[in-house]
Amino acid sequence: MKKLFTILGCLALTVATMSVKAQNYKTGLGLGLDFGDGTTLVGPSLRTHFNRNTALQAEVLFGGNTTVLQAFLQYNAPIKGARGLDWYIGGGPKVQIYDRKRFFSNENYTAFYLVPVVGLDYKFRGAPLALAFDWRPSIYVGDNPFLGSEAGRFGLALRFTF
Known part of the structure; x- marks a missing residue:
């Protein structure tokens, strides 16, 4: 937990002290990281904006004996006084494929x-x-006794924008 607060504090300090200004973008493609409770996952991340307030984020992530496909529809809006910084909220499905070794x-x-x-x-x-950070708890839908929901999941992405 201490490590998490250190990461969050560093991210907030970095964003707060940047002298660069920001602007909107249409599409971003780069590296996504999903970490927290359980396995850390890494892979390509895509975020595209349909209009000023609607975006779709899709990721294919790999880690341990797991492959994850996930997509999130998001409502986003600017934060007043912080040019280039948007907040977003949304959600979507996640399909996780476990290698047989886990079970x-x-x-x-x-x-x-x-x-x-x-x-x-x-x-x-x-x-x-573009740099993105989010909280993304995973709510398991199923009856496998080895699996469950994970509240402590976070995402970090660095994307090239165009």
Whole structure:
């Protein structure tokens, strides 16, 4: 928990002390990180805006014996007085494919989760980069006794914007 507060504090301090201004972007493609309770996952992350207040984020993440496909529809809005910094809220499905080693069987296992998301997205002015941080608890939908919901999941993404 101490490590989490250190990460959050560093992120908040970084955003608060930046002298660069920000601007909106249409699409961002880069590296996504999903961490917290359980396995840390890494992979490509895409975020595209349909209009000023609607975006879709999709990720394919890998880690341990797991592959994750997830997509979040998000409502986003600017934070007054912080040019380039938007907040967003939304959610969507997550499909997690576990390798057979996790369950000591001869078959892979697929699990379905519902994931609410709330976070911040910052677009650097003068550079084609955006940084996003969010909280994304995973709510398990199923009856496997080895799986459950995970409240302590977070996302971090660095994307090239165009």
